Amino acid sequence: MTNYAEGHRRRAAFDADEIEYIEKQVLAQVPPAKISLGLHLRTPEKPRPAIKQLYNIGSKIRSEMRAGRNPAQHMLASATEAGYVQYREINSETAQLTHIFMAHPEAIRMYRSYKFVVGIDSTYNTNTYKFPLVEMIEMTPTNQNFIIAYAIMDRERKEDYVWMLEKLRTLLPNGESPNVIHVNRAVEKRVNDTCKYMRRRNTSSSRPDPEVDMGKFFTSTCWYFVVYAATDDQLREALGAMNEKWPSMVEYIETTWLVHGEKFLRLHTNTSTYYGNTSTSRVEAAHSVLKE
Structure with missing residues (x-):
């Protein structure tokens, strides 16, 4: 074993099996630190790979997947390929995309079965553009959460929330609406329960x-x-x-x-069926999963 004056031995290259393992982990959104640990446990006789090496490989894999598209274009293309229901708004003056609403067909099917209590909350720390990412959460009779839809908007004004709620309403047939909507701000002319x-x-x-x-x-x-x-x-x-x-x-x-x-x-x-939900904590829990 070669000794260096400082630091640790570096792994010069990865074999085909290791590359395949890394690709699977990157696609599964596994952090580089955990990928490094997994490789070390698979082959403890080899030097543990540096985190920077894995970051570089992950960046290369994601770049190849995008096929020349920027992250926003790749997200929209992937959503289209997966069959997501989408609504978009474009600023007519700047030609910039300002609003996106996306819902998976399976999530829509579940939402139509369990349209009881919808939780809505936003987070700013999960995207490069610092646009509000809004998640809409529903619950099943067994107290399990599922995501109905996502929305990305350039602002959080009243009209932006109205636009989003109107798109959410289109997911239900015959003009139906959920029993209760939990939000962290008041939106007029909508049935909601303030967090x-x-x-x-x-x-x-x-x-x-x-x-x-x-x-x-x-x-x-x-x-x-x-x-x-x-x-x-x-x-x-x-x-x-x-x-x-x-x-x-x-x-x-x-x-x-x-x-x-x-x-x-x-x-x-108490005049509405809300199953004891009095806050948007369910949506905040979904944020934490997304950020992982």
Whole structure:
């Protein structure tokens, strides 16, 4: 074994079996560090390959797959080959693609069978262009998640969400709609249930009284009884109790959040079948899988 002054031995080349193994792992989106470990376990007598070597091989494989297309063109071409239902919007002035909506036929079939509770959330950290990637999630009666569709939009304005929801609606026959849509922002003229964690974050960031401990406010029984009041009398009683303990917050809560109470107060949401889903955490879990 040759000793170097520093660092480790490098593997000069890979044989045909190793290249085939690497290609399969790259196509399966396995990280280079895990590919390196897998190669080492297969042939422990050989030097462990450097991560940079595997990055370079993966980059070459992906470049060959794209056949001269850029990543966005390759994504659209791959979606077309796989039979995805697609909607696109192009800016007439700049000729730039601004909106993409994609849904797999199998996902559409499942969505038509289980159109109960749709969760919608976006993430910015999964693409080079920093466009919002929106995922739409549905659940089965066995409490399993499945992705209905993806949307990539250049912005997250009201009209962008309306465009996306209209495309989502086309996936259901006869003008049908899901029972509940969970979003992290309010979209007018749509049946939705505002995410409880976003309510908490937005209220905390814009509280009128900086002396109020928002952690105690939201974990107090006063707020709990407001959100989970089952009748109008219980709601009035809960607001009265809140006014005694948190008087500086009541006016803000009434004018900012309770005007949208039909979207998150249990008094109103119990009229819809939502299977206990009160946040977009299911969609955030799908984000984490995508980022892996």
